[in-house]
Amino acid sequence: MTTAPSTPTAVTPARLLHGSVAVGDALPELAYPVTATTVVLGALAARDWRPMHHDKDFAVHRNGTRDIFLNTPNQAAWFERFVTDWTGPYGRLQRMTFRMLGSIFPGDLMVFRGVVTETGVDDTGCGCVAVDISVSVDDDPKTNCKARVALPVTEDDNPWSRSGDRWKP
């Protein structure tokens, strides 16, 4: 269940094919223990200098939260990683919608889960998959995300080669 720290070994580009995905498929779960470093590193990586993402005193007394908390753009980066861990590098995100329900704090074990809700091929021939994903703490959803990602329909297909009229995200 818990994810080991990332291994530095080379990653072989996997190619999750559109035809191998079915509605109801679950994405591999990702659990990650959040620390103050996770929050601050994420805030700085996203260039979000606002104090509630690095200053506990401000977060508690101004925002009324129990600690500093993960910022939204960094959560987007977490969701992207969660999806592309599953698809491999040929997976190309089309859109993501986030709904923030609660905050994620140092000390939380955040758990990402996802399920395929739809698969289809659009009128340009691009294979797409919709997924409902969430990050929870103690099974309490903190952010929900609906994402759509393009996947290759054949071994020769590459969604990244699409642009203009052939890319309708």
Place this chain on the structure above:
Amino acid sequence: MSAIGIDDIEGLLGVEQYEEEGEFPVEQGYVWTTCSSVENGNPLFWDEEVAEAITGGPIAPPTMVSVWFRPHHWAPGRTTQGLPLQVHFDLKEGLGLPEAVMSDNTIVFHDPVRPGDRLSTRQILRSVSDEKTTKLGTGRFWVIDVEYRNQRGDLVAVESYTGFGYRRAEAAGTEEDNS
């Protein structure tokens, strides 16, 4: 109440505002910092050969698109702190709503963003709700689109934000109650 009323805000619906260029080009270092912060091992961002084969060269993670527009915390000669999503702050100030949270956020990804790109944005206010009361306080919801284009004018992303600006319900001295 405040200098700008809701009628003035409505005149801004659908209007492109605050066209601006990012303060710096898209850079590889921030790509690695971001991937590192979420332990994203996608070889597109770490292996030049994979990036060349799949995306025709290095790209930035699509979800980073707003990162390239967050102003430096300080810059020489600047007298005021720049604010990303200025329309959001205009609404807070104009409507007299000192607090705000973002509730919904949609990003649609178009052409890939690449290191060296100079991106520009424009902000478009799409809607402002009537006054509503939530557990946070009383205020209004609004939706703001941010369009991102590269130096060639190609659309790279459209981000839609739903914000809620509000006044805290603490006037009755109940702020200690929730601990």
